[in-house]
Amino acid sequence: MSPAAPFDRVAESLLAFWAEAGIDSMLLDEPLDRIEAGKFVAPKPADRKPAPPPPQAAPRGGPAADVASAVLEARRLAAQAPDLEALKAAIAGFDGCPLKFEGARQAVFARGAPDAPLLVIGEGPGAEEDARGEPFVGRAGRLLDRMLAAAGLSDRVFITNTVFWRPPGNRTPTPQEQATCLPFLERAIELVSPRMLLLVGAPSTKSMLKRSEGILSLRGRWFEWRSEAGNLELPAMPTLHPAFLLRQPGAKKKAWSDLLTLTERLDRPERGA
Numbered sequence: 293m294s295p296a297a298p299f300d301r302v303a304e305s306l307l308a309f310w311a312e313a314g315i316d317s318m319l320l321d322e323p324l325d326r327i328e329a330g331k332f333v334a335p336k337p338a339d340r341k342p343a344p345p346p347p348q349a350a351p352r353g354g355p356a357a358d359v360a361s362a363v364l365e366a367r368r369l370a371a372q373a374p375d376l377e378a379l380k381a382a383i384a385g386f387d388g389c390p391l392k393f394e395g396a397r398q399a400v401f402a403r404g405a406p407d408a409p410l411l412v413i414g415e416g417p418g419a420e421e422d423a424r425g426e427p428f429v430g431r432a433g434r435l436l437d438r439m440l441a442a443a444g445l446s447d448r449v450f451i452t453n454t455v456f457w458r459p460p461g462n463r464t465p466t467p468q469e470q471a472t473c474l475p476f477l478e479r480a481i482e483l484v485s486p487r488m489l490l491l492v493g494a495p496s497t498k499s500m501l502k503r504s505e506g507i508l509s510l511r512g513r514w515f516e517w518r519s520e521a522g523n524l525e526l527p528a529m530p531t532l533h534p535a536f537l538l539r540q541p542g543a544k545k546k547a548w549s550d551l552l553t554l555t556e557r558l559d560r561p562e563r564g565a
């Protein structure tokens with residue numbers, strides 16, 4: 293970031309850095325009583341808004357049931373797909389993920405080698421991916437490709453995302469949206485049968501590993517990923533998202549070191565091979 297960068301760009305970049313590191317709230321060092329400090333003026337009765345209605349218990353068949361039945365349907369469709377082409381068609385025809393109806397132009401499934409030893413999982417499609425129907429083809433994708441090429445991995449990857457439709461305004465996909473797409477993602481992992489997973493960014497890492505620590509503490513370490521049904525297990529490494537690296541170029545050396553660690557394991561002969 294140049295010294296002349298406008299304040300809002302600096303602030304945006306710093307906030308993105310904190311968010312990626314898992315910081316989602318700000319506290320002062322000392323408690324501050326805002327009422328005592330006179331900073332809070334209680335609204336006069338006439339100004340008060342009517343109290344909101346008490347929260348209702350989710351009705352049977354409400355949102356949680358919707359997610360559960362969408363997951364079941366996704367599992368059924370995914371299990372029936374004999375190959376990646378059929379899986380892509382099954383995803384495109386699936387109506388259970390609400391993202392499909394929130395402005396996405398098309399389903400964005402995957403690109404890369406169908407028998408790749410490394411499966412890369414990002415967060416979700418952005419604007420360019422939505423327009424072109426392929427994951428990681430925008431600015432962040434081009435950086436990812438350059439990094440994979442430098443590590444000698446270009447032809448050895450299969451690239452996909454935790455969700456297959458662009459979240460509106462590029463917001464982070466919700467855990468429910470990720471859960472709804474997961475059966476398709478797991479079937480893709482089963483069909484490609486890679487030796488390991490690279491989890492790109494915090495939302496992908498959280499969703500796949502069910503861990504709450506920030507990406508800066510998880511990146512570069514090996515974890516064992518296990519499918520929901522427990523029938524698939526693979527080593528998985530979280531790393532920083534290329535969109536984050538575009539905002540924080542100083543962090544590129546961390547991502548590069550992650551890729552080297554991963555490549556070293558990928559190039560090691562498999563035991564018994």
Ligand code: URA
Nearest residue numbers: 414415416417427428
């Ligand atoms: N970011 C992602 O996580 N995935 C894409 O496909 C593009 C950008």
